[in-house]
Amino acid sequence: MELTNGGNSSNTQYGVEKLVGTNYKYWRMCMEAFLQGQDLWDLVTGVDAEIPADIQENVEARRKWKIKCGKALFALQTSISKEFIDHVRDVNSPKQLWETLERVFSKKNTARL
Template sequence: MEVVNGGNGANAQYSVEKLVDTNYKYLRMCMEAYLLGQDLWDLIFCANTEIPVDTPGNAEPRRKWKIKCGKALFNLRTLIRREFIDHVRDVNSPKEV
């Protein structure tokens, strides 16, 4: 992991190398830390890994889940090199990725 654009402190931006066939353990550790920090890790290893049922009473929790899911999927998919992306292209759950 490296600091990008010279930032430090709260403004620092980090870059993580993309998934290749030899760096899975490293990338998993980085993604776990990032997803924990962004409050997205529960979509992978907690009870709410599936979208809430589509009922009038669940409209707001369902909307929030979709937003969190989209953020997690974006982060996970952008760290996979192009030659491996076909494995997760049609997956709609961060847990499955």
């Protein structure tokens, strides 16, 4: 994952503009495409959205899930401007982060911003 603007991470990362509030729909579309391209989208909406059960047979699956989860969270959190990061600061799964942003930026909640 490299920066597309010569190392300046303030505007664009991974080919995705930072979420600044007014560009949520565009950011959402671009971030979804990025996560799909990195094979991380299932952590948001698919079968990988929840961590595997903590049983002996799932030790390796849980380890791999945590690594993928960390990659997805890094991509998501670093693509959000400082003004909005507090909304998701304590979120610990890509699915929760995505759902939180959807709630915050949905039309009926725009006045709260």
